Amino acid sequence: MSAETILQGGRKAILSHALLLLFVFASFAVVAMSIYSSRAVEYFVSANESNICGRIKESALRLAGMVRADELDAYRGPADMGSPGYISLKQKLASFADEAEVKYAYFLRVAGDEMQFIIDNDFDEATRVGLDTPPVKLADVPGLPSAVVGRKAAVTPLGSYMANWDYLCSAYAPVFDADGEIVAYCGVDIDDKEILATDKVRRRAILLELATIVLAVACGLYGLFVLHSQNNVLAHTATKLLSMSLTDPLTGIYNRRHLDGQLKRVINSLGRSNNELSLLLIDIDYFKLYNDTYGHDAGDTCLKRIAECLSQCHERGDDFSARYGGEEFVVVLPHTDESGARLIATRLLESVMECNIPHKASKVADRVTVSIGGTTGTVDRSRLVRDYIKCADEALYESKKSGRNRYTHKALKAALPPEPLAAPRQSGDPPAPPSRSPIQEPQASGNLG
Numbered sequence: 001m002s003a004e005t006i007l008q009g010g011r012k013a014i015l016s017h018a019l020l021l022l023f024v025f026a027s028f029a030v031v032a033m034s035i036y037s038s039r040a041v042e043y044f045v046s047a048n049e050s051n052i053c054g055r056i057k058e059s060a061l062r063l064a065g066m067v068r069a070d071e072l073d074a075y076r077g078p079a080d081m082g083s084p085g086y087i088s089l090k091q092k093l094a095s096f097a098d099e100a101e102v103k104y105a106y107f108l109r110v111a112g113d114e115m116q117f118i119i120d121n122d123f124d125e126a127t128r129v130g131l132d133t134p135p136v137k138l139a140d141v142p143g144l145p146s147a148v149v150g151r152k153a154a155v156t157p158l159g160s161y162m163a164n165w166d167y168l169c170s171a172y173a174p175v176f177d178a179d180g181e182i183v184a185y186c187g188v189d190i191d192d193k194e195i196l197a198t199d200k201v202r203r204r205a206i207l208l209e210l211a212t213i214v215l216a217v218a219c220g221l222y223g224l225f226v227l228h229s230q231n232n233v234l235a236h237t238a239t240k241l242l243s244m245s246l247t248d249p250l251t252g253i254y255n256r257r258h259l260d261g262q263l264k265r266v267i268n269s270l271g272r273s274n275n276e277l278s279l280l281l282i283d284i285d286y287f288k289l290y291n292d293t294y295g296h297d298a299g300d301t302c303l304k305r306i307a308e309c310l311s312q313c314h315e316r317g318d319d320f321s322a323r324y325g326g327e328e329f330v331v332v333l334p335h336t337d338e339s340g341a342r343l344i345a346t347r348l349l350e351s352v353m354e355c356n357i358p359h360k361a362s363k364v365a366d367r368v369t370v371s372i373g374g375t376t377g378t379v380d381r382s383r384l385v386r387d388y389i390k391c392a393d394e395a396l397y398e399s400k401k402s403g404r405n406r407y408t409h410k411a412l413k414a415a416l417p418p419e420p421l422a423a424p425r426q427s428g429d430p431p432a433p434p435s436r437s438p439i440q441e442p443q444a445s446g447n448l449g
Contacts, residue, residue: 251307377412
């Protein structure tokens with residue numbers, strides 16, 4: 001998998017993150033709007049119900065004011081049907097029902113703690129109800145004398161009440177005699193279609209709100225699931241990119257960049273306790289001739305085989321190997337003295353020989369071999385990475401010079417103590433002579449091929 005492919009996957013994951021976050025935000029925005037709309041619908045529905053209740057209560061009060069107690073006394077029940085008083089009262093109720101746009105207008109006579117239906121606005125006597133029904137207790141009538149049933153209507157100081165009987169919405173108002181006693185109740189009923197319509201709107205708003213919330217929660221959970229999946233993709237992408245930045249793409253072991261950083265950390269860690277550190281520098285013998293003879297594809301395969309041998313030869317968890325460049329490799333062995341480094345190097349020489357990779361152009365053997373230079377030194381914080389590399393490179397040079405396919409060890413020189421600071425020059429002192437360093441003879445070091 002190439003770096004461009006991994007980066008492309010990371011960009012897609014980031015874009016998916018942004019789109020999903022926008023989607024989740026939009027879902028919650030829809031929920032908020034739905035809740036707001038539902039509350040608005042509830043407000044207007046309640047206002048509409050209040051208007052309906054107020055209208056029929058006002059109608060009941062108007063009807064109570066239109067009838068005198070003595071008019072009701074002139075009609076005592078079914079026996080008086082057809083009398084002038086009955087017809088007059090019936091016409092008055094019918095006229096009022098048409099004018100007030102109510103379905104029924106009627107009177108209920110009060111006798112003690114009971115109430116009896118006596119007359120309404122319906123001229124179809126075959127369909128009228130109540131005349132032949134027995135009296136009922138006032139306490140058993142919804143909304144009387146001081147309770148309110150349904151529709152949230154409150155008792156007004158004028159004495160109108162609300163009740164909800166089946167499909168009708170009713171209001172009652174008392175009729176008083178000359179002594180101020182309640183002799184009857186007048187009632188008005190309106191068809192409950194208006195109330196039912198508002199109830200339907202309310203139910204639809206509630207269902208819409210619930211459906212929107214469920215949908216938003218489902219979308220949110222799905223979004224969180226996808227975000228979690230995309231987070232895994234991003235984490236995998238980051239791990240891949242980190243691995244690619246730290247490992248050699250051909251051999252799969254650490255690269256030069258990671259070697260430098262990791263070796264610095266090892267030196268700093270071991271320097272706290274003055275432990276020993278060994279480093280091996282490995283070079284494939286006559287690798288250029290191998291490439292010229294077998295081709296670069298075979299050369300890549302050879303490098304992979306050598307890297308596998310390196311990984312198998314060091315066993316401890318803090319040991320590690322890296323490709324130093326070209327056909328050179330490095331093995332870092334913390335907490336390892338000279339004898340331990342020699343043991344690992346010998347094992348590596350034997351392992352490469354056992355791979356039996358043909359190399360007919362080699363001047364050492366009929367197969368691929370390696371030369372190894374190693375160094376060991378006590379770690380202190382004044383040591384630099386280049387000190388170990390330089391010493392191991394010098395030892396590697398000696399291995400090549402001595403015939404290759406061998407290991408040479410060179411002890412790391414002790415670190416020089418820091419030079420003391422010069423005392424400050426006093427005024428009047430002669431100027432100090434310029435410091436001069438002896439000319440260093442160049443030391444032969446490098447790659448003999």
